[in-house]
Amino acid sequence: MNLSIPGIIIVAAVALLGIGFYGLLAVRNLIKVIVALQILVKGMMLGFVLAGRLAGNVTLGQSLAIIVIVVDTIVAVVGLALAVQIRQRIGSLDIKTLTSLQR
């Protein structure tokens, strides 16, 4: 079996997306939800590097991936800060305890 390099990257990116979506749907811990979001975005970073290669503009693709890292880190920081606040105010990180808005 001989996979080309783009082939391997596509498989890896799709696998990361799949793991991320599965995590978002299945996981109940707030911090793990943030981790699942991170895995999703990691898949997309790989996608940018690959897209740069396919479009014949490797440097642009990689620089976009770096910007995605920056933005994504900020989102993770805000998300984790919210998770910490929720742990302090509600006393649990379980998603099932966040029910005050269900109606």
Add this chain to the structure above:
Amino acid sequence: MNANTALIWLIALPLAAAPLIYLVGRLSLRASNNRRSPVVAWLGVLTLIACGYPLYFAGQAVLAGAPVELAVNAIHLRMDGIGLLLAVVVLLLGAMVMLFSTAYMAGDRGEEKYYALLTAMIGSMIGLGCAADLFNLWVWFEAMAITSYMLVAFYTTHPASLEAGFKYLVQSATGSVFVLLGIVLVFSQTGALDLLEIRNAAHSPDPVLLLAGAAFLIGFGVKSALVPMHTWLPDAHSQAPSGISAMLSGVVIEAGLVALLRALGSLSSVASAWGGLLLSFGAVNMIVGNLMALRQTQVKRLLAYSSLSHMGYMLVGLGAAMAFKVANGAAGGFFHLFTHALMKGLAFLSAGALLYTLHIARGDHDPLTLDDLNGASKRYPLTAFALSIAVLALGGLPPLAGFMSKWQIFVAGAQTQNLWIILLVIFAALNSVLSLGYYAPLVNRMYRKTPSATVENGKPTPKIMAVPIILLTLGVVIFGFAPAWINWLTAPAAASLLAVFGG
């Protein structure tokens, strides 16, 4: 001032002012002995008023016919009619919200962060309207989203607002992954990121580009609350501070819509189905928003659900323009975007004024329920009158602004001469009647019921809150009587949309 310099100032001013406001706020908090710093709020107001000056010059150039182009290294900005419309609406409503918040947020913990974040959000929305590059569009979009996460979860001591903030963050971040997926697919297929270059490169109905369009629809659809992706909206709108609810409903979801139009516009020649898709989302949004609003007992949740149905009206107008090239549809959709910002801004601000006087000023953080409104007109005649004007305009009563924009959309639908679109317009009109089913009882409660105990015990309204409320009420009435006065703004926006969708 030269138009390019004006555009730089317009975007840089709020973004540079945001950290400055935070610093000044920290320093003045440290110096003051009662933990208050009124200076931050006025710095925010001042920044937005100062933005009016570059906006005037940039706007003049755009209205003269040529989009203002600007390239700062690899960042490519282009302000056309749509960007100008968004900038005007954002600055207008932003200034009103800032003024309102000077009283509403006074003395809250973290006040300086509130104004810094709000200013940064306004700056990033102006940038979003001007982004000419797909990736750049995403960066502005995320900047707007991140500031709004923090503003929604601003009351960090309340479990409900933390919950709403987290829900909003997870849904919105997942949406942004879809946007990234779309960008990756477009970039790998066309090798271009500039919206015009993509449009020139993407012609054939390539399945990869179709997938990219679908990803954009899902990703930006989360932010603009298209119906299956809307569940964050009522929670976020009802738990955020009232000024932020007005911003979210009045401009943030519309900014998502503008981003969606930009992204789909670059793929306009790949498929002709985009307009039809928006029309069907519009139909679903209207009916779901109205039916959900009917059974709400909290005023802010009710207004949040009605945002869904108003997003539906905009989608009908814009979708008709994209699918059938009727200029009236685009102009009507953008006119509704403008009037919705005024009406929903007014509704949330006056509901916020009532929430403040009835609950927050008395130290409790209960939501404002419909029962609290009973007899509010006896003690708060101005606020009650403004809220009545706002909801009646949202319901589409004739002399008010909401009627005029809906009417223009309905006329555009009839102009398509397509049976399905005419049926859709009738459906939209019936929805408008249905929406009176929850707006009219609000007015009835305020004017005809005997005052509830909550109203009797309410505190007086701070004077400064009345200023934005009166100004927005005047706006809603004036643009109802003279809808043509806003043509200078909506016609160029409609022209830019049709230029992209081949009108």
